[in-house]
Amino acid sequence: MDLLKESWTGKVSEVTIGATEKDGGTRNSRIKAGGEATLPYLFREGDMPHRPVVAMEVLDTEPTDWPKTLKEPFKDVLKDPVKWAVKCVEVHKAALVSIKLMGTHPDFGNKTADDAAKLVKDILRAVKVPLIILGSGNEEKDNVVLAKVSEAAKGEKCLIGDATEKNYKTLTASCLADGHNIIAESPIDINIAKQTNILITEMGFPVDRIVINPTIGSLGYGMEYAYSIMERARSAALIGDKMLSMPFICFVGQEAWRAKEAKATAAEHPEWGDEVSRGALWEMETAICMLQAGADILIMRHPKAVEETKIYIETLMKAKE
């Protein structure tokens, strides 16, 4: 019996994050994401040139709402984002670091754009892996902060986010001028995802420097909804829809650790079992589902979840040989 094979006419664009000395930056490595010409891991129907990557998340301010089990692996560095980033790379072998500038939010420290720019420069000096830079989510502040940060990191080909349908112009202009990649965010809505990409490209921004953040829900909190959106978008990319042909980034750590199932202690919920493995498992399970949906870049927090997810990726990619 012959295996019925799909043949696709389109493919996902390839985004490069990080600039080495040759490219005018100071990174020791670059990451390529995307380029798929087939549905996730269906190697017999088309090429999947790059494996998904895991970025580890660092916050610019000590997290107040992290459970003990999540703080534990980083308890010595939580107050120092530079040391935290170094630990992610040197101890946990992170392929990328993602720095979230939560402290610049007016309600969470109101750090200045200059503070943020200095921190990013320090991190760039301390670690040599490609860098993802996230704003606080306060649009007005982000427009000021990310513009400054983009300039400070000029030439390093970072991935900076997020741009949204209603607020994309400032970040797009900065990323265009400073040579960075951009994260285009949509609220679990494929039509808005497509529209945001059109708005960004209409400013002259190259298609192959855009990464889609579809906004995910964690396990138990809307994960399947995100999966179906990513599946639809990826299928459209494979039949030639250029405005959905971008790699996906998923904020797995952020979403998974919202869940009470990830945070609650066994004392609070004995029926849920021990919290040490439970939290990391909740994060890992979310990651696995997103990988199956086509995620190219995962931003994760717990080292155990990161480690297990990387093993999972290796196992999936083995079938390529």
Add this chain to the structure above:
Amino acid sequence: MLIVGELINGMYKAVGKAVARRDKKVIQKIAENQVAAGAGMLDVNTGPYEKDPRGAMEWLVETIQEVAEVPLVFDSTKSDVIETGLRLAKKKAMINSANSDEEKLDILVPMAKRYNASLIGLTMGKSGIPRDKNHRVEHAVKIVTKCQEIGFDVNGLYLDPIVLPINVAQAQAPEVLESLREFKFLCDPAPKTIIGLSNVSQGAGQRPLINRIFLAMALASGLEAAIMDPLDKDLMDAAITTELILNKNIYCDSFLDAHRKK
């Protein structure tokens, strides 16, 4: 859908003159404009008055292929002119057209197979213009049978249900739409379909309006391809919107622009 640009046809005065004078620039501009507007293939017709159709076809194909990357459709009643085009084609071409007559099919189906080209099959023959849907299906059966006999892959067959002008053959329009659906049941895989869209409004008023509404209705009836004017922006918008409604492309607020970014 597959849009075949219809504008490089010698019966248009400017084109006819350019062919006679071998004026490359005129032809190349029309080719480029059609491709930029979304044509996936370009129809090439030397026109009825050309004295040396083979020479003209050769010149047209070379001229167009200098600037356009899309495949070509060779439009002629003469098979030697079609073959001239096929010999020079850089990409998988299309033959426009055979009908259900044995003599025509015996030449053009093997030719399509030999050159790995697609073939348009008009569902009419010596008996004249088909009366209704059933008559069209009869002609279609003859064409499909010949393709199967000769071993021509039906995936390359485009049946044309013969679109007639709405002001002289109004009752035929619903028959054409029905035929587009009926043809799909003739074999598996099903043959594709194509229409010469502008025929529907030939000699009528409100030509652009009639063209775009008919195209929308034909697409909803399963049409895959049309020979039409891609420079008619309202027509192209109608095609894009129809495909959106048929759930062929994902909606976004700028869906018309999105399509043009493809």
